[in-house]
Amino acid sequence: MSNETKNWTESRRDCQKRGADLIIINNREEYYFVQNKSGPAAVYIGLTDSEVEGNWKWVNDSNLTSGFSSWAPGQPDGSKQVDEDCAMTVAVPLPEFANIEGWHDVACNKAFKWICEKRTSQFILP
Numbered sequence: 559m560s561n562e563t564k565n566w567t568e569s570r571r572d573c574q575k576r577g578a579d580l581i582i583i584n585n586r587e588e589y590y591f592v593q594n595k596s597g598p599a600a601v602y603i604g605l606t607d608s609e610v611e612g613n614w615k616w617v618n619d620s621n622l623t624s625g626f627s628s629w630a631p632g633q634p635d636g637s638k639q640v641d642e643d644c645a646m647t648v649a650v651p652l653p654e655f656a657n658i659e660g661w662h663d664v665a666c667n668k669a670f671k672w673i674c675e676k677r678t679s680q681f682i683l684p
Contacts, residue, residue: 559595559671559673560672560673560674561671563669563670564669565668566606566666566668567666569672570604570617572674573672573674576674578676579674579675580602580603580604580605580617580672580673580674580675581603581604581674582605582616582617582620584625584626585625585626588626593647593649593659595673596647598649599649599671600647600648600670600671601671602644602645602646602671602672602673603647604616604618605622605645605661606643606645606666607634607643607663611643629660629661630648630660630662631660633658633660633661633662634661634663636663640665641666642663643663643665643666644663644665645662645664647660647661647662648660
């Protein structure tokens with residue numbers, strides 16, 4: 559997990575420089591792992607609907623609808639004042655997120671910490 563804060567694009571760029579990408583959360587175990595690592599910080603995850611509003615996709619181009627999700631109640635809410643096209647997760651209740659843990663859609667230009675994930679290659683041996 560990062561020690562500094564950046565916007566979503568800069569966070570992703572930092573991960574890619576390290577040969578990784580923003581984390582994809584595939585199941586409840588991974589969700590709890592991320593929540594445990596992030597502690598009281600709000601952190602970016604690799605989820606966005608920047609291409610098509612309401613169509614949430616992971617950074618590996620897989621649709622959110624095809625797997626696990628953990629949106630906070632009432633999220634994503636797509637604020638009318640600002641485009642909220644990026645997702646972050648909150649592990650502990652924070653006042654700025656209505657004291658509700660889980661995933662929240664936020665404006666991509668907001669600065670948060672982030673978590674990178676490095677994918678391992680799979681080899682099939684004969």
